[in-house]
Amino acid sequence: MLTSMSKIVNHSARRLEIADACLAVVSRAGLSGATTREIAKEAGVSHGIIAHYFNSKNDILRAALQRSYQQLAERIDANLNGLSGTAALQQAIHDALPIDEEGRIGEQIELAFWAYGLGNAELAEERWRSYTEWRRALEILIRGAQAQEHLEGPDPTLVAETIICTLDGLGAQVALYPDRITPERMFAIMDATLAGFGFVTATDI
Amino acid sequence: MLTSMSKIVNHSARRLEIADACLAVVSRAGLSGATTREIAKEAGVSHGIIAHYFNSKNDILRAALQRSYQQLAERIDANLNGLSGTAALQQAIHDALPIDEEGRIGEQIELAFWAYGLGNAELAEERWRSYTEWRRALEILIRGAQAQEHLEGPDPTLVAETIICTLDGLGAQVALYPDRITPERMFAIMDATLAGFGFVTATDI
Amino acid sequence: MLTSMSKIVNHSARRLEIADACLAVVSRAGLSGATTREIAKEAGVSHGIIAHYFNSKNDILRAALQRSYQQLAERIDANLNGLSGTAALQQAIHDALPIDEEGRIGEQIELAFWAYGLGNAELAEERWRSYTEWRRALEILIRGAQAQEHLEGPDPTLVAETIICTLDGLGAQVALYPDRITPERMFAIMDATLAGFGFVTATDI
Amino acid sequence: MLTSMSKIVNHSARRLEIADACLAVVSRAGLSGATTREIAKEAGVSHGIIAHYFNSKNDILRAALQRSYQQLAERIDANLNGLSGTAALQQAIHDALPIDEEGRIGEQIELAFWAYGLGNAELAEERWRSYTEWRRALEILIRGAQAQEHLEGPDPTLVAETIICTLDGLGAQVALYPDRITPERMFAIMDATLAGFGFVTATDI
DNA sequence: GATGAATGAGAATTCATTCAT
DNA sequence: AATGAATGAATTCTCATTCAT
Structure with a gap:
């Protein structure tokens, strides 16, 4: 608690969630349909936050x-x-x-x-x-x-x-x-x- | 009649040329690099003319x-x-x-x-x-x-x-x-x- | 006429027009306000056409x-x-x-x-x-x-x-x-x- | 009184630190590279805290x-x-x-x-x-x-x-x-x- | 005071398709 | 038939700012 006063979010857990969202989108719309916007929407997060967890789209795909x-x-x-x-x-x-x-x-x-x-x-x-x-x-x-x-x-x-x-x-x-x-x-x-x-x-x- | 025939022949021949150009581009730059512009350039034709031979890009890919x-x-x-x-x-x-x-x-x-x-x-x-x-x-x-x-x-x-x-x-x-x-x-x-x-x-x- | 059946547009003249539009935008909104969108709007052309005349934004700035x-x-x-x-x-x-x-x-x-x-x-x-x-x-x-x-x-x-x-x-x-x-x-x-x-x-x- | 004073002193000192960090980033990466994130990193503080010391990015630049x-x-x-x-x-x-x-x-x-x-x-x-x-x-x-x-x-x-x-x-x-x-x-x-x-x-x- | 997650707007660039000539 | 100009939507990525903890 003392070590972090910020919003309690598990960074790697959230990464996995986004990676899973990516898999869901790929299975639904193909890799070409797996845009960062779509992945964010699937994960229920804003588009911009993706950058907080991944360096690039390729990074997301690799994790997925x-x-x-x-x-x-x-x-x-x-x-x-x-x-x-x-x-x-x-x-x-x-x-x-x-x-x-x-x-x-x-x-x-x-x-x-x-x-x-x-x-x-x-x-x-x-x-x-x-x-x-x-x-x-x-x-x-x-x-x-x-x-x-x-x-x-x-x-x-x-x-x-x-x-x-x-x-x-x-x-x-x-x-x-x-x-x-x-x-x-x-x-x-x-x-x-x-x-x-x-x-x-x-x-x- | 003959003119029409020859035109038709040219038409299919040109389609094949473009399909081949598409294969060449795919082998060089991958499917994502196979843009209509690149295919046209590879085929040595203008970009706009593609529309005369194919209804859509998907049409080109199918032919290829x-x-x-x-x-x-x-x-x-x-x-x-x-x-x-x-x-x-x-x-x-x-x-x-x-x-x-x-x-x-x-x-x-x-x-x-x-x-x-x-x-x-x-x-x-x-x-x-x-x-x-x-x-x-x-x-x-x-x-x-x-x-x-x-x-x-x-x-x-x-x-x-x-x-x-x-x-x-x-x-x-x-x-x-x-x-x-x-x-x-x-x-x-x-x-x-x-x-x-x-x-x-x-x-x- | 025979050499080109396309829309009659002077490529380099259009480049200059866009470069001038860039200067106009810079003088109005500063370089940070000189986005490709704004330049296109100033030049009275669509945003996408910029790519037809310049390889990149830097290319536009250099011309300007x-x-x-x-x-x-x-x-x-x-x-x-x-x-x-x-x-x-x-x-x-x-x-x-x-x-x-x-x-x-x-x-x-x-x-x-x-x-x-x-x-x-x-x-x-x-x-x-x-x-x-x-x-x-x-x-x-x-x-x-x-x-x-x-x-x-x-x-x-x-x-x-x-x-x-x-x-x-x-x-x-x-x-x-x-x-x-x-x-x-x-x-x-x-x-x-x-x-x-x-x-x-x-x-x- | 004293606590308040010391806080005020710290506040201005911290402002100066951040302004200096801003100068360091500008000299390293140019003004376009001087993002609030980068300035915070250079100053060794968290990104969000910047808002406690400056009203806006412009405020930082002015101080710098x-x-x-x-x-x-x-x-x-x-x-x-x-x-x-x-x-x-x-x-x-x-x-x-x-x-x-x-x-x-x-x-x-x-x-x-x-x-x-x-x-x-x-x-x-x-x-x-x-x-x-x-x-x-x-x-x-x-x-x-x-x-x-x-x-x-x-x-x-x-x-x-x-x-x-x-x-x-x-x-x-x-x-x-x-x-x-x-x-x-x-x-x-x-x-x-x-x-x-x-x-x-x-x-x- | 402090953290870092989150937002949403906006940037350059790319591209299939359409259109005037 | 042929050209290449033109369009507008879509894509990734960036970033100042705000917010919950």
């Missing part, structure tokens, strides 16, 4: 992208409790699939940022960081699954890369044509991919 | 996207001459991979349009058309490969979808991080995917 | 500054017809003095640009160019006056620099306190300066 | 201008100890010349305020006050010098005005083109001006 990745990572982590082996791998992949409305929106946001990253080294770097993290996490799960199934299978890195590519492709599909691919189809595609690497998935049984 | 797909399809077709079975399938996939500078630029263009398609039903529809065509062409090649190898393998549609997803994911990688994935790695990933469906690829031997 | 200098130089030149010796020198100096409303406005514009030049290398350079020209012109007149009066007087460059400094100081006075110094006072000050260098001025007689 | 003039006057006064006649006059003028870095910065600040004063009656008035003071002080020195040299020379007011104009012109030169005029050149110009009024300066001997 981080937030988006973080949410996915937390969701996957939370569901891994107690699982191991192929079951754990499969669970992680299923969690990464955009099977509901929320997932679809997430993919659209992701896709929007992909393109934005083309001309924006900072955002591309941010995504590369999260890609690397995700790949490493998958490799661990893959090793676990290979151990369980006594596979001397292919290089876990290669498997992880393949899985991520397929997931990314599926994500793009869902983002662009929401109603043209069912969750079942996505499961089937991912199971086929996993089966190709020797993993017997639950759905196969 | 069509052109991009058409070029890829023609490239794949041209290299299939005389090939059949798994070799043909593999050739088509390799042609679809962005292994050189040109391919990388193509993927960046593609990626830029993906995101743009999010808020643009017309562009999304255009892409869906080309996706469907591409999937059907792949299914035919897959059936040929399965026949050659006497596989009673998985549903060709599922295989095609999986392949396209993986290709799309790889395309996004290359577009965003040009120097972080080698052609050899891409071949390895696609071969692993094909192997998972029972195809013995040339590289395996 | 050039214009301001050019007008002064032309005014001085025009009145030198037939004069020589000390009379010519004195005439030039009197023409450079802000003795009427127009002169006062000119000085205010000049003063505004001085300060702006502090943080703007391009504008400072522009002014340096005009300063050098003005000093050289003065040196020639000074040599003529010294020859006429058989003076082996001080270095013409030193004389010119001193005169310009005094003129600049007077200009600043007039710009800041329009009604607190009379033309007669200015003449007296300049005559005293000239007399210090040995020139017998008309007013002295 | 006062401070700037006061510092110059004190410097000149301090160096006049024991001097009289032409020596005192010359000393005052030399002290008023921007011969070092500090002097140059002072001139830049002065110049910045000149232009600002154009559209700001309060600041212009402030400067007029200091101009009058400065002219009166000079007149006294001029009379002393004329007495010493038994000159029945020109009106001291006219001499003072001429000197100030030349000083102001030199100040503007230095402010705008720091490295294009040497202290020696400035001394020469001022000595020539003084010589024109019959004063034999030390440098002449």
Whole structure:
């Protein structure tokens, strides 16, 4: 209390709120519709205050992208409790699939940022960081699954890369044509991919 | 009549020129840098004349996207001459991979349009058309490969979808991080995917 | 006619119009009041068209500054017809003095640009160019006056620099306190300066 | 009473600190860079507190201008100890010349305020006050010098005005083109001006 | 007295589209 | 068909000022 006599506002919490507002706008109107004005309106704050929390619009987008990745990572982590082996791998992949409305929106946001990253080294770097993290996490799960199934299978890195590519492709599909691919189809595609690497998935049984 | 015909021909030819100019600008400056002014300059025409050939900027983008797909399809077709079975399938996939500078630029263009398609039903529809065509062409090649190898393998549609997803994911990688994935790695990933469906690829031997 | 089918507009003439409008706004509202919007309004054109004629606001200001200098130089030149010796020198100096409303406005514009030049290398350079020209012109007149009066007087460059400094100081006075110094006072000050260098001025007689 | 007094003292002291901070920012970033935020940061106080010490930004600028003039006057006064006649006059003028870095910065600040004063009656008035003071002080020195040299020379007011104009012109030169005029050149110009009024300066001997 | 959050107006610049010639 | 001038809305960013704590 003594240290700060100012209006009690949690600076980083407010930053997150604005980043979330940014994600909401992107999911509603696309990245091109995510103007600072619109983000401010969504966050319920004045336009000018944005500058108080972010240096530039790019700063907002980077924070939003981080937030988006973080949410996915937390969701996957939370569901891994107690699982191991192929079951754990499969669970992680299923969690990464955009099977509901929320997932679809997430993919659209992701896709929007992909393109934005083309001309924006900072955002591309941010995504590369999260890609690397995700790949490493998958490799661990893959090793676990290979151990369980006594596979001397292919290089876990290669498997992880393949899985991520397929997931990314599926994500793009869902983002662009929401109603043209069912969750079942996505499961089937991912199971086929996993089966190709020797993993017997639950759905196969 | 002839004059009218020639005018019509010129008209479409000019449209293609402008669409190509649009692709050139997108590859150089990104979709956000593809302003009507810049496209006109690239095409070597005046800014105002654009309106005579296209109803709107979106119209230009749609034409450019069509052109991009058409070029890829023609490239794949041209290299299939005389090939059949798994070799043909593999050739088509390799042609679809962005292994050189040109391919990388193509993927960046593609990626830029993906995101743009999010808020643009017309562009999304255009892409869906080309996706469907591409999937059907792949299914035919897959059936040929399965026949050659006497596989009673998985549903060709599922295989095609999986392949396209993986290709799309790889395309996004290359577009965003040009120097972080080698052609050899891409071949390895696609071969692993094909192997998972029972195809013995040339590289395996 | 055949070469250009477009609206007949003289590009450079329009540039000058806008530069003049800029000067008008500066004289009315100061440099800080010279927004691109206000300049456009003064010129009777839309705000957006400014970009068609100038790359940036700084570009407009530079053109306006050039214009301001050019007008002064032309005014001085025009009145030198037939004069020589000390009379010519004195005439030039009197023409450079802000003795009427127009002169006062000119000085205010000049003063505004001085300060702006502090943080703007391009504008400072522009002014340096005009300063050098003005000093050289003065040196020639000074040599003529010294020859006429058989003076082996001080270095013409030193004389010119001193005169310009005094003129600049007077200009600043007039710009800041329009009604607190009379033309007669200015003449007296300049005559005293000239007399210090040995020139017998008309007013002295 | 005492508490109230001390508060008042602190209040004015703090005002001076902020005015000095303002001068520091102006010298570093120009008047356009002197935002209230920047001034507060320079002064080491919070942004909001500024309002407790000044009614408006203009208020700050006026205080800063006062401070700037006061510092110059004190410097000149301090160096006049024991001097009289032409020596005192010359000393005052030399002290008023921007011969070092500090002097140059002072001139830049002065110049910045000149232009600002154009559209700001309060600041212009402030400067007029200091101009009058400065002219009166000079007149006294001029009379002393004329007495010493038994000159029945020109009106001291006219001499003072001429000197100030030349000083102001030199100040503007230095402010705008720091490295294009040497202290020696400035001394020469001022000595020539003084010589024109019959004063034999030390440098002449 | 002091803090920093908040506001809202206004700045330059960009751009798709329209229009007179 | 063709030009390029013109429009007006929209975008990001900045900033003096006000306000709740």
